[in-house]
Amino acid sequence: MSDAAPLLSVRDLRVVFDxxxxxxxALDGVSFDIAPGEILGVVGESGAGKSLTxxxxxxxxxxxxxxxxxxxxLEGRRIDTLPPAEMxxxxxxxxxxxxxxxxxxxxxxxxxxxQLEETIRTHLPLSRAEAKARAVAxxxxxxxxxxxxxxxxxxxxxxxxxxQRVVIALALAAEPKLIIADEPTTALDVSIQAQITALLxxxxxxxxxxxxxxxxxxxxxxxxxxxxxxxYAGRLVELGPVDQVVRAPRHPYTAxxxxxxxxxxxxxxxxxxxxxxxxxxxxxxxxCAFSPRCPSASARCTAEVPAxxxxxxxxxxxxxxxxxxxx
Amino acid sequence: xxxxxxxxxxxxxxxxxxxxxLAFMIFRFVGDPVELMLxxxxxxxxxxxxxxxxGLDRSFPLQYLSxxxxxxxGEFGISYRNQQDVIVLIAERLPATLELVLVATVLxxxxxxxxxxxxxxxxxxxxxxxxxxxxVLGVSLPSFAVGILLILVFSVTLGWLPAFGRGEVVxxxxxxxxxxxxxGRMALVLPGITLSLFxxxxxxxxxxxxxxxxxxxxxIRFARARxxxxxxxxxxxxxxxxxxxxxxxxxxxxxxxIAFALVTETVxxxxxxxxxxxxxxxxxxxxxxxxxxxxxxxxxxxxxxxVDLAYAVVDPRLRQDSVKHG
Numbered sequence: 001m002s003d004a005a006p007l008l009s010v011r012d013l014r015v016v017f018d019x020x021x022x023x024x025x026a027l028d029g030v031s032f033d034i035a036p037g038e039i040l041g042v043v044g045e046s047g048a049g050k051s052l053t054x055x056x057x058x059x060x061x062x063x064x065x066x067x068x069x070x071x072x073x074l075e076g077r078r079i080d081t082l083p084p085a086e087m088x089x090x091x092x093x094x095x096x097x098x099x100x101x102x103x104x105x106x107x108x109x110x111x112x113x114x115q116l117e118e119t120i121r122t123h124l125p126l127s128r129a130e131a132k133a134r135a136v137a138x139x140x141x142x143x144x145x146x147x148x149x150x151x152x153x154x155x156x157x158x159x160x161x162x163x164q165r166v167v168i169a170l171a172l173a174a175e176p177k178l179i180i181a182d183e184p185t186t187a188l189d190v191s192i193q194a195q196i197t198a199l200l201x202x203x204x205x206x207x208x209x210x211x212x213x214x215x216x217x218x219x220x221x222x223x224x225x226x227x228x229x230x231x232y233a234g235r236l237v238e239l240g241p242v243d244q245v246v247r248a249p250r251h252p253y254t255a256x257x258x259x260x261x262x263x264x265x266x267x268x269x270x271x272x273x274x275x276x277x278x279x280x281x282x283x284x285x286x287x288c289a290f291s292p293r294c295p296s297a298s299a300r301c302t303a304e305v306p307a308x309x310x311x312x313x314x315x316x317x318x319x320x321x322x323x324x325x326x327x
Numbered sequence: 328x329x330x331x332x333x334x335x336x337x338x339x340x341x342x343x344x345x346x347x348x349l350a351f352m353i354f355r356f357v358g359d360p361v362e363l364m365l366x367x368x369x370x371x372x373x374x375x376x377x378x379x380x381x382g383l384d385r386s387f388p389l390q391y392l393s394x395x396x397x398x399x400x401g402e403f404g405i406s407y408r409n410q411q412d413v414i415v416l417i418a419e420r421l422p423a424t425l426e427l428v429l430v431a432t433v434l435x436x437x438x439x440x441x442x443x444x445x446x447x448x449x450x451x452x453x454x455x456x457x458x459x460x461x462x463v464l465g466v467s468l469p470s471f472a473v474g475i476l477l478i479l480v481f482s483v484t485l486g487w488l489p490a491f492g493r494g495e496v497v498x499x500x501x502x503x504x505x506x507x508x509x510x511g512r513m514a515l516v517l518p519g520i521t522l523s524l525f526x527x528x529x530x531x532x533x534x535x536x537x538x539x540x541x542x543x544x545x546x547i548r549f550a551r552a553r554x555x556x557x558x559x560x561x562x563x564x565x566x567x568x569x570x571x572x573x574x575x576x577x578x579x580x581x582x583x584x585i586a587f588a589l590v591t592e593t594v595x596x597x598x599x600x601x602x603x604x605x606x607x608x609x610x611x612x613x614x615x616x617x618x619x620x621x622x623x624x625x626x627x628x629x630x631x632x633x634v635d636l637a638y639a640v641v642d643p644r645l646r647q648d649s650v651k652h653g
Contacts, residue, residue: 058552092554099552104545109567118563119553170553 005076006033007210008057008178012070015049015056015234017281019064024281026052026065027234029305031312034178039204039211041225041242043218043257045278048231050214054180056080057212058095059087074178093123096171096209098200100183102164106155112139112166113151116173123174138169143199161192168200175207182214197224218261222246230254233278233289238315239308248323250315253290288318332636339632344395346624350617351394403618408610413618417600422502423493424592424599428584430519432577435526440566440573442527443534447542448561450535458531465528470587474521474594481517489514491596518595522588526580533576537569544568578634582627 015027027049034040042050055061057072059079072080079090091097099105107115116135120126126134132151139147142165155163164184171179181200185193201224204211213225221228221242228245230238230253238251249255256274276293279285285292291301296319306316314320361377378384382393397403403413446455482490494510496503505511541547542565550564589601596602600619607615 060548060551088554088557090554091552097549097552099545099549101545105549107546107550107564107568110564118555118559122553122555122559167549170549173553 005035006073007036007038007075008034008212009073009076010053010057010070011073013053013056013067013072014069015052015061015065016068017065021282025068025234025284026281027056029307030070030231030234030236031308032229032236032239033312034210034212036177036210037205037208038227039201039213039225041221041228042212042214042231043216043221043228044231045216047278047281049234050216050231051182052234053231054097054182054212054214058091058097058180059084060091089123092119092176093174094176094178096174096176096179098164098167098171098179098181098184101187102160102167103187105167106163106170108155111152111154112158116151116166116170119170119173134173135169138173139166141203142166142169142172144169160188161196164188164192164196165199168196168203172203172207172209176209178210178212179204180212180214183216184213185220186215186217193220194223200224218246218257230257233284234281235289235305236308236316237290238317240313248321250320250323251290251317252294252296252319252321254315255321288316335632335635339628342628343621343625346621347395347398348391350398350620351391353613353617353620398618398621403621404614406607406612406615408607408612408615413614416603416615417618417622418501419503420598420600420603422504423597424585424588424601426505427515427518427522427588427591427597427599428581430515431523431526431584431588432581434519434523435530436573436577438523439527439530440534443531444538444561444566446531447535447538450539459535462528462531465524468524470521470525470590471594473524474517474591477517477521478594488516490517493598518591518597521594522584522591526577526584529580530573530577533573534566534569537572538565541565541568575634575637579630582623582630585626586623 010033011031013027013030014025017024017026030049030053032040042053044050052061052065056067059082061067067080070080071078074090074094079087082090106112113132113135116138117128117131120131120134121128124131124134136147136151139151144150144162144165150158155166158166164187168184171181179200184200185196188196197220200211200213203209213221215221225242227240228238228242229236230245230249230251232253238245238249238254240250245254246258249258253274256272259272260274262271274293279289279292285302287300287302287304288294288297288306291297294301298319300318304318306318308314308316361374361381361383365374365377375384382390385393401414405411406413406416409416442458446458449455478490481488489510492514493505494512494514495508496505496511497507505515538561547560547565550560555564585600588597588599589604591597592599592601593605600622603615604619606612607619
């Protein structure tokens with residue numbers, strides 16, 4: 001799928017926070033593509049810069065955060081330099097967003113229908129009646145029963161899973177080509193997580209929508225994503241097809257992540273973990289940010305920052321884990 | 328819920344009885360009303376007769392009881408100065424004060440809410456900083472100073488607006504209104520601004536604080552992420568979430584406005600209840616003072632009780648609590 005012209009193309013993205021104690025580099029040299037209809041999973045620990053990447057793409061960075069370098073292209077058009085009024089028209093119409101908590105993402109004092117209709121009419125030239133019909137159709141599409149009556153209810157009358165369905169309907173309201181889904185299932189019950197993930201996957205396949213799926217849940221990634229990007233301390237450390245990254249990770253950090261997922265059936269007394277913790281933004285070591293925790297770090301690792309291999313697939317590492325023979 | 332209601336109403340009644348007691352005590356502390364009402368040549372027989380007629384020969388609790396029962400019926404006796412029923416005097420003046428308070432409330436919402444939204448959205452702009460600074464002035468300037476300043480500029484120097492009085496009024500039943508005549512409306516401008524200045528800054532600061540909190544919420548972030556227009560995000564989505572406390576505070580402040588209209592009314596010679604009270608103080612017209620005290624406290628207590636009850640209706644936790652304890 002990656003041979004198609006990219007829908008979203010992020011090149012050398014650098015996001016900084018200018019604080020009183022100096023400049024913090026939160027994202028550094030992040031590059032990836034998303035093809036139309038492709039689901040790219042973005043994983044990493046808290047603070048690795050996953051959500052921040054999504055926020056930067058939809059242009060909602062809050063000061064003091066700002067894009068300091070690189071470019072973001074949507075269908076070949078540069079969007080990171082658009083004036084705010086034009087970027088607003090891109091949001092919702094071309095890039096949709098889904099956030100973590102469906103309980104707080106909806107306005108508590110407006111009906112679900114009112115929120116859908118406003119979003120539809122902001123982006124599409126439809127009459128009030130047409131927008132209302134579309135709102136009902138959207139609710140039906142995301143699997144909300146008796147959508148005709150539900151459309152005039154308030155968010156608190158919906159369960160958590162149903163609310164996340166409403167959020168998905170809102171994100172899809174104007175048929176965007178790309179959806180940034182930031183931890184869309186983290187706040188939900190495990191039983192509902194699978195439903196929502198499947199729904200998201202089905203809708204995006206049907207509409208040919210590209211998805212940037214931000215999560216720390218490798219299970220969700222393995223089920224849903226086509227490719228995976230692994231982030232660590234504001235940098236991309238590994239990018240590749242989901243099977244390859246999950247089964248045969250090349251970066252020692254990814255390998256550590258995969259090893260730390262408990263397996264069903266295997267009775268382990270101690271769960272595997274990566275020693276140490278991710279550095280704070282103000283204290284990222286020179287060279288590879290993972291080097292202090294890396295079992296195979298060498299002198300080169302603490303001096304030079306490794307880059308992803310040309311072509312953007314593989315591990316940003318001087319000493320990648322050897323590829324298994326059968327791959 | 329019923330227990331909560333009864334408890335609230337009992338509280339309100341308790342406060343009113345206490346206020347009535349204080350109002351009643353004024354009569355006793357200021358001296359013998361019989362001495363005040365009769366001239367020096369009156370005979371002892373005349374004095375005794377008046378004393379009996381006024382019920383002053385009865386015991387203290389009995390007198391208090393009759394004061395309370397009369398007050399509950401709206402009877403506060405006869406003004407020493409005008410020899411008119413106090414309640415008639417107050418009814419004449421009530422529309423003027425209420426219209427002034429109404430105008431001040433409308434002004435405070437119409438000006439305070441947009442300013443609050445603006446100072447929250449553009450909180451780092453120099454305009455918002457200036458307004459924040461200005462609002463400190465608005466809170467700290469006494470209203471008599473503001474009133475006199477406004478009169479100096481707009482009445483004396485520029486001559487645009489009247490400096491005192493209500494202008495022409497139109498009678499609608501017992502209610503006299505200045506809102507229907509041009510001169511009545513002109514006369515409302517300066518006192519209205521004077522009375523509302525504090526309110527405007529209060530509403531502005533309240534809306535600003537609530538907006539800053541709401542703007543950080545997920546649903547505002549999500550509204551932005553859907554590309555909704557900035558104006559809609561600010562006013563339709565964020566402001567809507569801020570209005571509950573604004574309504575509460577505005578409601579409670581109406582009592583304050585009625586009470587503090589006294590100063591504004593004095594500065595502008597506004598023929599309202601406040602001015603009536605100030606004149607009553609000058610002439611030691613105790614029935615009028617007592618009636619005013621009772622009326623203003625009644626407004627306060629009524630508003631507070633209504634707000635408490637409204638909370639209980641809105642917030643189910645309050646209802647649960649009252650069931651458990653009541």
